[in-house]
Amino acid sequence: MSGNRESTLNGVLVLAGVMTAWEIASRGEFVPPLLFPATSKVLGTFFALVSSGEIPAQILSSLRRAAAGYLMAATIFIPLGVVIGLFERVERALEVVVETLRPIPPPVVVPVSVLFFGLGDGMKIFVIFFSSAWPILLNTIDGVKNIDPVLARTARTFGLSRRQAIVKVVLPAASPEIMTGLRISLAITLILVVISEMVGSTDGIGYFILDAQRRLKVDRMYAGMLSLALLGYLLNQLFLFASGCFLSWHRGMTGR
Amino acid sequence: MKPRRLNVSGFAVFTAALFFWEILSRTRPELQSYFPPPSGVLRALAELSVLREILRHLIETLGRFLSGYLIAAALAVGAGVILGYSRTAYSFFAAPIELCRPMPSVAIIPVAILTLGIGNAMMIAVTVYAAAWPILVNTIDGVRHIDRTLIDTGRTFGLGRWKILRRIALPAAAPHIATGLRVSLPIALILVTTAEMVVGASGLGFYILDEERSLRTTNMYAGVAAVALAGYSLNRLFVAVESRAMAWHRGASGKGSRERE
Numbered sequence: 322m323s324g325n326r327e328s329t330l331n332g333v334l335v336l337a338g339v340m341t342a343w344e345i346a347s348r349g350e351f352v353p354p355l356l357f358p359a360t361s362k363v364l365g366t367f368f369a370l371v372s373s374g375e376i377p378a379q380i381l382s383s384l385r386r387a388a389a390g391y392l393m394a395a396t397i398f399i400p401l402g403v404v405i406g407l408f409e410r411v412e413r414a415l416e417v418v419v420e421t422l423r424p425i426p427p428p429v430v431v432p433v434s435v436l437f438f439g440l441g442d443g444m445k446i447f448v449i450f451f452s453s454a455w456p457i458l459l460n461t462i463d464g465v466k467n468i469d470p471v472l473a474r475t476a477r478t479f480g481l482s483r484r485q486a487i488v489k490v491v492l493p494a495a496s497p498e499i500m501t502g503l504r505i506s507l508a509i510t511l512i513l514v515v516i517s518e519m520v521g522s523t524d525g526i527g528y529f530i531l532d533a534q535r536r537l538k539v540d541r542m543y544a545g546m547l548s549l550a551l552l553g554y555l556l557n558q559l560f561l562f563a564s565g566c567f568l569s570w571h572r573g574m575t576g577r
Numbered sequence: 578m579k580p581r582r583l584n585v586s587g588f589a590v591f592t593a594a595l596f597f598w599e600i601l602s603r604t605r606p607e608l609q610s611y612f613p614p615p616s617g618v619l620r621a622l623a624e625l626s627v628l629r630e631i632l633r634h635l636i637e638t639l640g641r642f643l644s645g646y647l648i649a650a651a652l653a654v655g656a657g658v659i660l661g662y663s664r665t666a667y668s669f670f671a672a673p674i675e676l677c678r679p680m681p682s683v684a685i686i687p688v689a690i691l692t693l694g695i696g697n698a699m700m701i702a703v704t705v706y707a708a709a710w711p712i713l714v715n716t717i718d719g720v721r722h723i724d725r726t727l728i729d730t731g732r733t734f735g736l737g738r739w740k741i742l743r744r745i746a747l748p749a750a751a752p753h754i755a756t757g758l759r760v761s762l763p764i765a766l767i768l769v770t771t772a773e774m775v776v777g778a779s780g781l782g783f784y785i786l787d788e789e790r791s792l793r794t795t796n797m798y799a800g801v802a803a804v805a806l807a808g809y810s811l812n813r814l815f816v817a818v819e820s821r822a823m824a825w826h827r828g829a830s831g832k833g834s835r836e837r838e
Contacts, residue, residue, distance in 0.1 A: 328664075332672025339673065356691050410586070417587035418594060424808035426763065428771040428782060429801055432789035436797070437611060512681040516771050519683070520786070527684070531775070534687035542691075546684050553679035 358540040367544035376529070376548050383514050383525040384552075386442055390449025391510045398454045399499060402461025403491060412462070419458070427452030427513055431520050445517040445525075452513050453506035460505070464498025465491055497571060500564045507560055511553055526552070613795040618802065621795045631784065631803050638769055638780040639807065641697060645704025646765045653709040654754055657716025662746060667717070678714070682707035682764070683771050695776040703772050708765040712757035719753025720746055752826055755819050762815055766808055781807075 340360045346352045347359040370376040405412045430448050438444035472494055476486040492499075518527030526549055533541035595615045602614040621627045660667045685706050693699035727749055731741040747754075773782030781804045788797040 328668030328671060331665075331668040332670070332675075335669045336672050336676065413584050414586045414590045416584055417591040420809075421591065421805070424812060425801060425805040426766045426770050426808055428767055428774060429785050429804050431774065432786045432797060433801060436789050436794065508681075512683055512767065515681050515683050516767075516774075519686070519771070520774050530684055531687050534691055539691065542687055546680060546688070549684050550676065550680035553681060557679055 355537070356539060358543065363540050363543040363547070366540040367547050370541065370544050371548070376526075376545065379524060379526045379529045379545075380548060380552060383518065383527065386445045386517075386525070387449060387510050387514045389442075390446040390513075391453050391506065393446070394450045394453045394457055394506065395503060398458040399461050402458045402499075402502075403465050403487065403495070405458075406462040406465025406495070407487075407491070423455050427509070428516050428520075431517050434517075435521055440521040440523075444521065445514065448517045449510050449513045453510045456505035456509065457499070457502040460498045460502025461495065464495030464502075467498070468494045493571070497568060500568060504557075504560055504564070507556060508553075511556065515549070610792065610794055613798060617795050618798045621799045622802070627796055627799060631781070631800060634779060634781045634784040634800075635803055635807060638773065638782065638804070641700045641704060641772075641780065642765055642769045642811075645701045645769065646708055646761065648701070649705045649708035649761065649765070650712055650758060652705070653712035653757070654716050657713045657754075657757075658720055658742065658746060658750070660713075661717040661720025661750070662742065674713070678710055682710070682768060686768075686772055686775055689772075690776065695778060699776070700769060700772040700780075704765050704768045707768040708761040711760040711764065712754065715753045715757030715760070716750060719750030722753075723749045748826075752823065755823060759815060759819070762811060763808065766804075766811070770804065 343357065344360045347354045347357050347362075367376075405415060427448065430451050431444070434444045434447045434451075438447060468491060472490055473486070476490045481489065514525065515527035515530075518525035519531045522528040526545055530542055530545040530549070533539070533545060598612060599614045599616060602609055602612045602617075622631070660670055682703070686703050689699045689703045689706075693702055723746060727745050728741060731745045736744065769780065770782030770785075773780035774786045777783050777786070781800055785797055785800040785804070788794070788800060
């Protein structure tokens with residue numbers, strides 16, 4: 322969704338307009354400044370909190386949990402998805418269990434996880450693991466099942482062993498779908514870090530934001546949200562960049 | 578989609594898992610506060626007092642979900658059609674949209690509590706906020722990618738702007754809009770249950786967290802089962818409505834099934 326220079330200018334104008342209007346409304350007390358602190362104040366707090374290292378520390382502890390749950394989900398559910406996609410029998414055997422667990426809205430897993438792991442990191446990591454599992458699993462299965470049958474037969478003709486065929490043919494051919502699953506899960510992971518930190522935590526950016534709200538430090542709350550938005554944006558860009566590098570051969574080969 | 582036969586092995590594995598859980602829980606009572614036997618969860622659901630309470634909370638949750646989801650759909654489809662149709666309008670709003678969208682939507686909950694309190698209005702508002710994004714983005718995409726010939730044809734036949742919008746743009750973008758609506762459905766449910774947990778007043782999100790904190794594990798699992806069932810039914814309902822509403826489209830464009838989300 323990239324626009325030309327003029328449309329970028331328009332967008333910046335709107336942003337600047339909104340920020341100025343907010344600033345004036347807050348300073349002139351057209352809106353309660355307690356609830357809507359001036360833009361300049363929020364930005365000031367944001368930079369102060371970033372340079373004091375407080376926000377980076379909170380983000381780091383959130384990122385650690387996010388990475389643990391997300392990577393665990395990827396290492397378990399990509400291989401599982403490949404197996405399910407390859408063998409219809411396995412798919413049918415696991416289908417009912419998957420379809421039972423999948424519709425559980427991830428937030429309600431938080432209490433279950435608290436029961437098992439207490440309020441520590443384990444609880445959050447499990448919640449993230451559980452909820453980011455489904456997009457990865459389902460997209461991997463789809464990717465593997467939709468492989469061009471010619472590819473599979475070619476691999477067989479060339480006498481590749483099953484293991485070689487999976488590594489050299491199946492995984493690369495399914496990688497765009499796997500990447501889609503990973504990208505959807507990344508967004509979900511970020512949501513669930515914040516939720517689990519809001520419900521039971523003493524650190525992390527989700528806790529930081531809710532805590533600031535409860536103590537009516539509204540400028541800190543907005544500063545936390547701003548950093549979260551930046552984090553979400555950066556992670557997504559990073560992912561797009563990485564998958565772009567990773568999949569460039571694919572686009573070249575298939576012309577997609 | 579081919580007609581499905583009963584998945585015998587699937588149900589066998591499912592039953593075996595439940596059975597294993599049941600045995601494990603019965604033979605090791607020290608595990609029961611974590612893993613109450615499934616039969617106990619079923620019995621709790623059969624108990625009138627528990628069932629009544631779960632239903633009460635479920636109705637609260639569903640009410641919030643539906644109001645939030647429907648409001649989001651109305652607003653986001655409306656705004657999306659305008660932003661997709663008019664490049665000027667889009668150029669003004671693209672930057673703000675791209676700025677707000679990457680923030681995980683649950684982070685809006687504290688702001689909503691501050692400005693709207695902890696009542697239904699706040700929970701519905703955060704649901705609207707979160708559910709609106711996928712619908713908005715997909716609608717914009719759908720309207721932007723309409724075949725120009727369709728619109729030119731409309732113009733040739735002397736249709737006005739409004740008629741082109743309603744008779745051509747909306748139907749042509751309908752599959753994209755449907756995708757947005759489908760993606761939003763679980764997101765709306767996530768936001769409702771999270772908001773209920775954070776403010777803790779009523780609804781299944783609150784109920785499940787509260788039962789966990791009071792160590793009534795059996796009731797907690799019963800609540801999880803209820804919300805899972807609700808999520809599943811909502812999704813099935815959506816698919817049924819969608820396939821009926823989109824039947825003409827598959828016929829018209831010859832396109833088959835879509836990818837899974």
